[in-house]
Amino acid sequence: MPGTSFPSPSSQNYDDHSDSVIRSPQQRKEALRNVYNNAQALTGNLNVNTLRNLEELINEVDSINNEGTLEDKIKDQGVVILDSEIMSLSSQVLKKYAYSLSKNISCYDADEYAEKIKLYVRGLPGTLAYEGPNYSLLTQEVMKCFKRTPIYAAVLGTLRRMPKKEIVRRKIVREKQGPMKKPEKVITLEKTEESVEDTVMEIKKIIYRYQRQHKKPLDFFALVLHPTDFGKTIENILHTSFLVKDCFIKFTMDEDGVPQVYTIRSEETEKAKEDKTTKNIQNVLSLSMKEWKALVEAYDIKEPMINITAANASKK
Numbered sequence: 001m002p003g004t005s006f007p008s009p010s011s012q013n014y015d016d017h018s019d020s021v022i023r024s025p026q027q028r029k030e031a032l033r034n035v036y037n038n039a040q041a042l043t044g045n046l047n048v049n050t051l052r053n054l055e056e057l058i059n060e061v062d063s064i065n066n067e068g069t070l071e072d073k074i075k076d077q078g079v080v081i082l083d084s085e086i087m088s089l090s091s092q093v094l095k096k097y098a099y100s101l102s103k104n105i106s107c108y109d110a111d112e113y114a115e116k117i118k119l120y121v122r123g124l125p126g127t128l129a130y131e132g133p134n135y136s137l138l139t140q141e142v143m144k145c146f147k148r149t150p151i152y153a154a155v156l157g158t159l160r161r162m163p164k165k166e167i168v169r170r171k172i173v174r175e176k177q178g179p180m181k182k183p184e185k186v187i188t189l190e191k192t193e194e195s196v197e198d199t200v201m202e203i204k205k206i207i208y209r210y211q212r213q214h215k216k217p218l219d220f221f222a223l224v225l226h227p228t229d230f231g232k233t234i235e236n237i238l239h240t241s242f243l244v245k246d247c248f249i250k251f252t253m254d255e256d257g258v259p260q261v262y263t264i265r266s267e268e269t270e271k272a273k274e275d276k277t278t279k280n281i282q283n284v285l286s287l288s289m290k291e292w293k294a295l296v297e298a299y300d301i302k303e304p305m306i307n308i309t310a311a312n313a314s315k316k
Helices: 009-016 025-043 050-067 070-075 077-103 110-122 135-143 196-214 220-224 230-245 266-274 289-299 308-315
Strands: 249-253 259-263
Touching (some): 196 259
């Protein structure tokens, strides 16, 4: 982009007012307006002289501000506004200039740079006329720098092909499969583990039986705790939560904050299942090994209340 320069606002103002060193407020305001116009011109025309012109404008603004006093700025707010506008335009010029530098930084052309150096050197005094390079003079010297690839020749010719050895593999003789026999007697194994549904229904019977005998809710921890098996305790908690989900039992808290389990009448159970708007929340209590041991010791449980294996044995 060709360089564009304009007269320095500082030189203009001082030439117009060479008779007086200190300008009047009106003259200072007029000088700031000239600086503002020059700053606007810089925003639309960026070139190599932009930074130098901007520096001259800022120096002129500093000179004008030093001539005036604080009282002058209070009386005439237009000077303050012009000053702030000039600073804003200066910031815009610097921003555009920085963006232009970062945008064109990768436009370097090595060939163009070399041509410019050649033109500059040719223009120096005492430089001989350049007629072009004579590369033939360097041929003998340059060729010595290139290593020639040696010629490969097989003196003895190609190698003879070795005969392949035949590999004798041992044949595997498989025995004939004997006749299949059916077992004479089929022994049916007894079912040792109860299904989840049977276990849940057995727990339901235990709760119903306890409430019918004692006429009060059943302590939740007394129901689910197993004195020797932590895994069984967790299973009992999970199975009890299924009863809550199916609206067979509910939970309540006693005066000490201990959860109590009580049954629901069949009419209420059917009504809760039919009412689709009723939200039934099923939660599983979180219980650690340390808490389980403390509860077993606190309740002094010797035998588990939920013992499905023993109940099935008694039925038989």
